[in-house]
Amino acid sequence: MGRTFCIANQKGGVGKTTTSINLATALARSGHHTLLVDMDPQCNATSGIGQQPVDRHPLIVDQAIRHGVLSTDVDRLDLLPGSKSFRDLSVLASDDSNHDELLIEHLANGAARYDYVLIDCPPSLGKLTRTALSVSNEVLMPIQCEYFAMEGLAQMIDVIRSVMLDRPGQLTFGGIVLTMYDESLELTQEVDQEVRDFFGEIVFDTVVPRDVHVTEAPSHGQSVIDYAPRSRGTRAYMELCMEVLERD
Amino acid sequence: MGRTFCIANQKGGVGKTTTSINLATALARSGHHTLLVDMDPQCNATSGIGQQPVDRHPLIVDQAIRHGVLSTDVDRLDLLPGSKSFRDLSVLASDDSNHDELLIEHLANGAARYDYVLIDCPPSLGKLTRTALSVSNEVLMPIQCEYFAMEGLAQMIDVIRSVMLDRPGQLTFGGIVLTMYDESLELTQEVDQEVRDFFGEIVFDTVVPRDVHVTEAPSHGQSVIDYAPRSRGTRAYMELCMEVLERD
Numbered sequence: 001m002g003r004t005f006c007i008a009n010q011k012g013g014v015g016k017t018t019t020s021i022n023l024a025t026a027l028a029r030s031g032h033h034t035l036l037v038d039m040d041p042q043c044n045a046t047s048g049i050g051q052q053p054v055d056r057h058p059l060i061v062d063q064a065i066r067h068g069v070l071s072t073d074v075d076r077l078d079l080l081p082g083s084k085s086f087r088d089l090s091v092l093a094s095d096d097s098n099h100d101e102l103l104i105e106h107l108a109n110g111a112a113r114y115d116y117v118l119i120d121c122p123p124s125l126g127k128l129t130r131t132a133l134s135v136s137n138e139v140l141m142p143i144q145c146e147y148f149a150m151e152g153l154a155q156m157i158d159v160i161r162s163v164m165l166d167r168p169g170q171l172t173f174g175g176i177v178l179t180m181y182d183e184s185l186e187l188t189q190e191v192d193q194e195v196r197d198f199f200g201e202i203v204f205d206t207v208v209p210r211d212v213h214v215t216e217a218p219s220h221g222q223s224v225i226d227y228a229p230r231s232r233g234t235r236a237y238m239e240l241c242m243e244v245l246e247r248d
Numbered sequence: 249m250g251r252t253f254c255i256a257n258q259k260g261g262v263g264k265t266t267t268s269i270n271l272a273t274a275l276a277r278s279g280h281h282t283l284l285v286d287m288d289p290q291c292n293a294t295s296g297i298g299q300q301p302v303d304r305h306p307l308i309v310d311q312a313i314r315h316g317v318l319s320t321d322v323d324r325l326d327l328l329p330g331s332k333s334f335r336d337l338s339v340l341a342s343d344d345s346n347h348d349e350l351l352i353e354h355l356a357n358g359a360a361r362y363d364y365v366l367i368d369c370p371p372s373l374g375k376l377t378r379t380a381l382s383v384s385n386e387v388l389m390p391i392q393c394e395y396f397a398m399e400g401l402a403q404m405i406d407v408i409r410s411v412m413l414d415r416p417g418q419l420t421f422g423g424i425v426l427t428m429y430d431e432s433l434e435l436t437q438e439v440d441q442e443v444r445d446f447f448g449e450i451v452f453d454t455v456v457p458r459d460v461h462v463t464e465a466p467s468h469g470q471s472v473i474d475y476a477p478r479s480r481g482t483r484a485y486m487e488l489c490m491e492v493l494e495r496d
């Protein structure tokens with residue numbers, strides 16, 4: 001049985017998409033059938049690996065997701081591309097629980113064929129993120145070690161807890177990864193310490209340093225692992241992958 | 249009559265809050281009565297200048313906003329703090345147009361007493377951002393010169409256009425400011441060029457460079473202008489302020 005990770009943090013620009021793309025690539029490269037699911041109407045995960053968003057998405061038209069899954073240039077890595085039409089989903093009245101259950105069922109069925117599923121979420125705690133949490137076994141939170149990092153965490157933890165109460169025994173807190181790490185900044189050390197004090201063992205030892213190759217890779221439609229195989233960004237995401245596999 | 253700016257971009261972490269805080273401070277310092285409105289349930293603009301979010305917000309309890317406005321440590325700069333309870337607002341059924349009109353009326357009335365009002369928005373194009381757009385004269389978009397910058401722009405422009413159609417003659421495209429600018433990156437130059445080709449004159453000449461003082465300032469509850477008066481970040485936001493004033 002596979003593991004499904006929800007890559008979530010309502011704070012913007014902390015590396016959710018970058019972590020989704022690069023960790024999914026690393027997992028596929030280490031021999032595991034992996035599905036990358038783009039749940040963001042902005043479709044950055046889709047374009048970041050050189051693919052196009054779709055107008056007609058299986059989750060919107062109530063179809064099994066295999067109808068929309070694409071293979072990628074990376075062996076064993078598939079993509080369920082995002083769609084701009086998710087924007088309508090995210091503003092639907094939140095009491096349409098029938099529709100929610102359909103989405104959740106399609107995603108869960110589709111996920112069953114993979115060793116790893118990674119779901120890239122938008123910077124919000126709305127319907128899209130909650131749906132992703134409801135089909136996931138684990139939440140993986142990227143955190144950027146700057147001042148606003150700690151602020152939204154309490155809210156995120158509330159939402160995660162409420163999903164855990166709805167579906168007991170399914171969702172766990174998978175891990176926290178510190179991203180865009182700038183060792184030279186004292187503030188970075190302070191936030192790092194605060195996050196580790198607060199969350200303890202679930203914080204990965206691996207931190208992802210700020211690396212220009214990571215910034216450039218999506219403009220070539222590639223993960224940093226393919227774009228710059230010997231870069232610090234690549235090494236970090238390969239190490240993060242090893243830590244994820246060890247926790248299995 | 250004053251000018252009300254909506255600081256918006258649904259891409260996360262591009263410097264909306266940083267620009268709201270620092271431009272508002274610069275405008276107040278140059279002699280203009282300024283109101284900073286925090287419209288984000290994450291309340292970063294509020295904590296970034298050392299204040300507390302509120303549980304009971306005038307817009308939620310249908311009161312004139314002056315009941316919630318606070319003075320700050322900066323002369324002529326007031327703050328309407330954010331509230332976590334905005335999260336409920338952002339998921340309200342989008343057809344509650346009576347309630348929308350109330351919000352818009354309260355905000356517009358409150359704004360009338362100031363020379364400048366800056367509204368910091370969350371990374372989404374939902375109800376909160378649309379409400380902010382509906383009371384604004386101008387949209388100010390911070391853009392970070394990295395690959396995903398151009399992607400969401402088409403969607404943002406659609407939403408801005410639809411608000412302009414609803415309220416003809418009120419909302420204009422005020423300006424685009426390039427943030428966290430890293431001159432050493434070729435990608436930065438490419439995105440800069442693309443943005444200027446696409447948007448032309450509305451892109452400010454001033455770019456805000458990446459500067460550690462800007463990152464550190466909110467951890468001291470201050471704008472960078474107060475925290476590090478001689479830094480490159482401060483100079484950039486003062487220059488941006490001059491360009492905004494010149495366009496009046």
Ligand SMILES: Nc1ncnc2c1ncn2[C@@H]1O[C@H](COP(=O)(O)OP(=O)(O)OP(=O)(O)O)[C@@H](O)[C@H]1O
Pocket residue numbers: 011012013014015016017018019040044121122123179180181208209210211212214215216218233258259260261371394395396
């Ligand atoms: N380690 C890194 N080094 C350099 N640049 C990075 C790194 N990680 C991410 N970036 C860049 O930072 C920007 C924000 O990252 P990303 O888009 O992955 O964040 P996000 O959390 O998905 O944002 P959003 O909240 O908008 O979905 C991107 O331009 C990305 O390429």
Ligand SMILES: Nc1ncnc2c1ncn2[C@@H]1O[C@H](COP(=O)(O)OP(=O)(O)OP(=O)(O)O)[C@@H](O)[C@H]1O
Pocket residue numbers: 010011012013123146147148259260261262263264265266267288292369370371427428429456457458459460462463464466481
């Ligand atoms: N010029 C700069 N130099 C260095 N750091 C910066 C600069 N501008 C912003 N930052 C930092 O980058 C991070 C993201 O900025 P900010 O929170 O203002 O973006 P945002 O668009 O408001 O994010 P969100 O989409 O979550 O609301 C913050 O930690 C901020 O302090």
Ligand SMILES: [Mg+2]
Pocket residue numbers: 016017018040044121122
């Ligand atoms: Mg993203």
Ligand SMILES: [Mg+2]
Pocket residue numbers: 264265266288292293369370
């Ligand atoms: Mg912000």
